[in-house]
Amino acid sequence: MSYCDQIKKRFIRLSRGQRKVAQFVIDNPNVIATHIASDVGKLIGVSESTVIRFCYAMELSGFSELQEKIKQDLMGAGETKKDRPHPLISKKQVNLLIDVMNRDVTSILNTMNIIGEEQFEHAVKLMxxxxxxxxxxxxxxxxxxxxxxCTLSNYRKHVKQIQHDVESIVQQISHMDENSLLFVIALEHLQEDTITISKLAKDKNVKVIAITHSSISPLRDYADILFTVGTQKTASAETITAAHSLIHALVEGMLAQNRKHYINFQKTNANIESNFPYLEKAQYI
Structure with missing residues (x-):
């Protein structure tokens, strides 16, 4: 029996805070194996002492022993697949895989912890x-x-991406009005053209939602809602991963406002596309 299975057996006897820790350990064993107790507490949203009390409740001497148990689980999981390493995957590559994906998980969790519930609900309502x-x-x-x-276009009409040419920018801004919403995604050093478009949209009373890597971005002056993903020290790839997770959550939140309506739109679109199979062939002519 794995140690996570032992946690599941004791889950009902834990306090509410300890259950949060238990669920996180079960869902994210790699994070537990590579982070200290205080960092784990921050990721979960509980105090370090709650993490330690969870260890005591599991009859462990402390967090270090929990890490050892989880590491044994992770090593055992690999050994059960094969007694010897895969000829195409070295130990170094496996460690790299775990390290990279752990960084992605951490970036998403950091983002999740700094986004307010009211801020998220307001954005979903605007969408x-x-x-x-x-x-x-x-x-x-x-x-x-x-x-x-692409994700939004699956569920609703009147979704346009502004292309980086003057004609597209002018045309799309001319179509905006007070009932429009502009999503601005700026995950790198902010360019002047992005600020200019945001300002022009705001001048037309367009609602603006911005997703950026910096909480002090100049977009704050024009955005009704500003989401910060990752941190300024986070690698760009990890920031993008966190941004995509946030986008997924926002779209799911929009669907929850009237799921039947959005699903019906998706089905109608799929039926229309299925009646034009020659369109796919035409792309290759």
Whole structure:
């Protein structure tokens, strides 16, 4: 029996705070194995003493012994797959995989802990109520903007991504009004053109939601809501991972406002596309 299985057996006997720790240990064993108790407490949203009390409740001497138990679990899981290492995967590569994915998890958890519930709910409401939605993200932020645009387009109409050329920018801004919402994604050093577009949109009473890597971004002057993902010291790839997780949560929040309506739109779109199979072939002609 793994140590996580032992935690599950004792779960009901733990206090509310200790259950939070227990669930985190079960869901994120790699984080437990590589972080100290105080960091784990911050990620969960409990005090370090609660983490330690959880260890005592599990009849352990402290957090170090919990780490050893979890590391044994992780090593055992690898050994059960094969008694010898895979010929194409070295130990160094496995450690790199765990390290990179742990950093992604940490970036997402950090983002989750700094986003307020009211801020999130306000953003979801704006997404649901806006008649048209524009997405802005240039250079390094362009893939994230495309991800948001494609995801939203699956569930609602009037979603446009602003392309980085003068004609597209002027055209899309001319279509904005007080019932529009502009999503600005700026995950790198902020460019002047992004600020200019945000200002022009705000001058037309457009609602603006910004996703950025800095809480002191100049976009704060124009954004109704500003989400900060990762931290300024976080690597860009990890910031993008956290941004995509936030985007996923925002879209799910929008769907929850009227799930039947959005799912019906998705089904209708899928039926229309299925009636035009030649469109896919045309792309390769």
């Amino acid at each position: 649901h109520e806006s008649s048209s939605l524009f997405v802005l993200g240039f250079r390094q932020s362009s893939p994230s903007a495309s991800f948001l645009t």
